[in-house]
Amino acid sequence: MTRVESQLAARPAKVQPRKRHRRARLDTPLGRVALQVGSIALLLGVWEAAARFGWISAFLFGSPAGIYESARRSLLDGSLLVDVWTTSFEALLGFVIGTAAGSLAGLALWYSRFVARVVEPLIVAFNSVPKIAFAPVIILWFGTGLLAKVALAVSLTSIVALIAAYQAAKDADPDLQRLALALGATKSQVFRKIIVPASLPAIVACFRINLGFGLVGAVVGEFISSQRGLGHLVFTASSLYDISTVWVGLFVLMAIGFALYFVIDRIERALLPWKLDRGGHDLNV
């Protein structure tokens, strides 16, 4: 046998069936959760140990035990729930108002090419300003209460939704519009029966992004001026070097975002039943 031939003959042995099997056993719902929980537990364990044995400064980085203690205290005195409620309410309200208004405005721009052309550069200009920079002005205008946080969240979410919805409406398949027109559709029928449903996937995709922006608006608003809320909690705790409480605030924010993400998932399933089971991630690339 020549060298090439022997190499070719040896090829099949290179496939690694073992590795595949091991992964297949873990790649079940239970296996995946076990892996996720396991890695978090490991991280917390290492963190706790590091803090206890002085490898890292517990004063600067906190420790799981300290965080637990802080969480327990704020849960028992009820202040954590108030903070959670405050921030969630601000974020959700900002998300809903901003996303709804932005999506509707974006879709409406489809109606008039003239208006769209006039407005487009203004939208781009507004979008390129970091909206967080408006925060101090918004607090001046809307005060230190709920309104200012909602306004900040709206300024973030509405522009994202507007751009997404307008782009999607513009991209709607012209052949589908032609078909509807040939069947005798009016402009408003084309809008309702073609443009809106065709844009819906992009709009729903923007829900996910805007959920994050809603929380950003609420928390940054609270950073600047507030009496309660998770942003307030994190901000005051960090100025007091109470790092455990800072962590509590951050973890709770994460949990809120996580929970809302699943709500969006449900909404997506309800709004886009035709999109189900069409993921491309099953492709073996």
Place this chain on the structure above:
Amino acid sequence: MTKLSVRDVRKSFTGKSGRTDVLGGLTFDIRDGDFVSIIGPSGCGKSTVFNIIAGLLEPDSGSLVYEGALVEGLRGRVGYMMQKDLLLPWRTVLDNVVLGLELRGVPRKIAVEEAREHLSTYGLAGFEDSYPQALSGGMRQRVALIRTLIVNPDLLLLDEPFSALDYQTRLYLEGVLMEAVENFRKTVVLVTHDIDEAVALSKRVIVLSGRPAGVKAIYDIELAERTPIGARSDPRFAGYFHALCGELDIQTKRGEAA
């Protein structure tokens, strides 16, 4: 009797690369109950004519006369079918079929009843609640055909409706179309790049010249049978096929291919 006259229609597009004259004074008649195929080099303006007839595009000059009256276009009066099935992915098969009736304000209950009837006639019972993505290409085009027929249009404009399908499915759908056309006495204009299909289905074939398009020739097709398989088996079929290939300057000899 003449159903539709296309009279001296001109159309040009102005794009980045300058002006293109697409239709250069196109004139032809479609008779009542006619089945006319339009063939011509690709890009010569066949879809453009359809868009003008359907009222989706305005001609630069020329006119359309429909049943004796001058019209702007036939929006809402034609059934329009394209190569893409253009089923709305967010609607189930049933809701896709219902679309045209819905746009005309037919009450939902009546529309649904009619759609179910049509679907079962064309062998799609049981697929009412499926989304188009779940169907094969042939089934989707069948749904598109039903959607076109259900609004009972005076004139069917079919723009290469079967060209994306495999040969067997195409023969089958051609049969379905012919049957429907016979049953409902429709007037049909079919654009196709498939000479074979044009000869098999049509009473007349209009050959367009290259851009700017005009009518180059009109052939009356006389075959014993106008069914997808029957026509192709007719001894005269080959003659028409040959003549039309000649009209289109199709060159198959080695070295001459474009």
